[in-house]
Amino acid sequence: xxxxxxLAGAACALLFVVLAWGxxxxxxxxxYPGPYGAVIDSAVAQERHLPxxxxxxxxxxxxxxxxxxEFILFVAVAGITMVLxxxxxxxxxxxxxxxxxxxxxxxxxxxxxxxxxGVGLTIAFCTYLGIHPHLTPGGGFQGAxxxxxxxxxxxxxxxFDAFRRIAPQSANETxxxxxxxxxxxxxxxxxxxxxxxLANVLPLGGEGEFFSAGTIPLINFFVGLEVVAGFVLMFLExxxxxxxxxxxxxx
Amino acid sequence: MSALQAIAxxxxxxxxxxxxxxREPKRQVFPYMLYGLVLSIAFALLQAPDVALSxxxxxxxxxxxxxxxTLVRIEHGPPPKQ
Numbered sequence: 001x002x003x004x005x006x007l008a009g010a011a012c013a014l015l016f017v018v019l020a021w022g023x024x025x026x027x028x029x030x031x032y033p034g035p036y037g038a039v040i041d042s043a044v045a046q047e048r049h050l051p052x053x054x055x056x057x058x059x060x061x062x063x064x065x066x067x068x069x070e071f072i073l074f075v076a077v078a079g080i081t082m083v084l085x086x087x088x089x090x091x092x093x094x095x096x097x098x099x100x101x102x103x104x105x106x107x108x109x110x111x112x113x114x115x116x117x118g119v120g121l122t123i124a125f126c127t128y129l130g131i132h133p134h135l136t137p138g139g140g141f142q143g144a145x146x147x148x149x150x151x152x153x154x155x156x157x158x159x160f161d162a163f164r165r166i167a168p169q170s171a172n173e174t175x176x177x178x179x180x181x182x183x184x185x186x187x188x189x190x191x192x193x194x195x196x197x198l199a200n201v202l203p204l205g206g207e208g209e210f211f212s213a214g215t216i217p218l219i220n221f222f223v224g225l226e227v228v229a230g231f232v233l234m235f236l237e238x239x240x241x242x243x244x245x246x247x248x249x250x251x
Numbered sequence: 252m253s254a255l256q257a258i259a260x261x262x263x264x265x266x267x268x269x270x271x272x273x274r275e276p277k278r279q280v281f282p283y284m285l286y287g288l289v290l291s292i293a294f295a296l297l298q299a300p301d302v303a304l305s306x307x308x309x310x311x312x313x314x315x316x317x318x319x320x321t322l323v324r325i326e327h328g329p330p331p332k333q
Contacts, residue, residue, distance in 0.1 A: 029252050054301050088329070129304065137300035145308035152316050231313060238320035242327070 049204040050134040050213040059133065059216045059223070063198035067183055070223055074180045077230040084237045107157070115157025122150040130228075133220040134213040140224030147224075148231030155239055167236055172229040179226025186219055259293035266290075277322055280315045287311040 027033045040061070044053040048060060058066050129136070130143025155163040190199045198215070205212030266286040273279045287310025294303035 138304050139301065142301060142304035142308060145305065145313065149308060149312040152312055234313070235316055238317050242320050242323040 045207060048200065048213050048216065049207045050216065051207060052134055052137065052139075054137070055133040055139050055216055055220065056213070058139070059219045060198070060200055060214075063187070063219065066219075066223070067187065067198075070180060070183055070226055073227065073230050074176065077176065077234050080234055081237050084241060088240070107159070112157045115153045118153050119150050119157075122153065123147065126150070130224045131217070131221065132210075134216050135208065135210070140220040140222075141227050144224040144227035145231055147228050148235065151232050152235055155235065160239060160243065163239060164236075167232045169233070169236060172233050172236070174229075175225050176229035176233060179222045179224070179229060182222040183219060183226075186215065186222070190215065253296075256293070256296045259289065259296050262289045263293050276318070280318050280322075283318075284311045284315050287314075 040053050040057060044050065044056045048056045050056055126143045126147035126149075128143070129138035130140055130147060133139030151163060151167045154166055187198045190201050191197045193199070193201045198219075200214040200216070202214040202218070204214050211217075263286070266282060266289045269282045270279060270286050273282055287306060290310060291303040291306040294300075294306055
């Protein structure tokens with residue numbers, strides 16, 4: 001037996017012991033022991049006038065955490081963009097992407113058909129998800145992350161040129177910055193009005209109405225803007241890396 | 252635990268093993284996408300639709316897109332000059 005095998009066996013045995021120990025002390029399946037879930041469940045309808053408690057937690061009760069999470073995505077996308085653009089600038093003397101990708105003939109008709117058929121459905125469903133955080137499951141992050149998937153569908157179905165046309169780089173950069181900044185601005189504005197960062201100062205409305213739950217749908221909208229633009233920018237940067245020399249136009 | 256939940260969890264374990272067993276990165280992406288889908292079904296059955304939707308977007312679209320683009324870049328070298 002090699003040293004490597006002995007080490008792997010010992011590590012697996014240790015992992016098994018620690019896992020068994022941990023699972024032994026876990027609460028039974030489906031039995032959540034903490035107090036917070038029950039408190040939120042019973043209080044959220046009176047306090048925030050909305051049925052989806054998860055959004056109330058994300059955008060209100062722990063809104064500062066969500067602000068941090070939003071900036072994690074912002075910094076990640078900025079990092080990807082900087083690293084890839086720096087590399088392209090060094091190898092191509094061109095920080096901005098070239099116009100042409102691989103020739104569109106490399107796709108089968110079936111791939112084109114299913115990709116394009118999925119675009120409208122994706123836009124409708126994901127926009128619905130994204131703007132109803134307070135009424136139905138989902139919300140800004142989920143809706144927007146899946147919405148960005150429609151640009152990926154266009155890339156798969158129609159190719160790089162079409163993808164570049166529907167996902168303009170500067171518009172996405174602006175949208176991402178506005179989405180990230182607006183969250184902080186809303187926080188500061190509510191602090192100026194109510195004295196607490198991200199206090200829910202807007203009228204709460206009636207439960208189940210589109211305009212209800214105060215600042216929650218507003219914050220959610222800007223989170224969604226940031227997420228969709230962030231994901232599209234990421235797709236754009238990665239897609240730019242896959243370009244090959246454009247074919248000579250036929251005379 | 253309901254039967255459906257048990258099936259979804261077992262499927263998740265099977266798909267995860269499959270992802271590890273496929274050793275070629277380009278082929279590995281596809282079981283990985285299916286693994287994301289199975290995981291999001293499991294989350295939905297465990298009454299966590301928010302997490303299921305996030306997993307679907309990130310696990311089945313965003314990560315495979317990034318991996319595939321990276322593999323193309325590794326295979327074909329840097330993008331050409333203008």
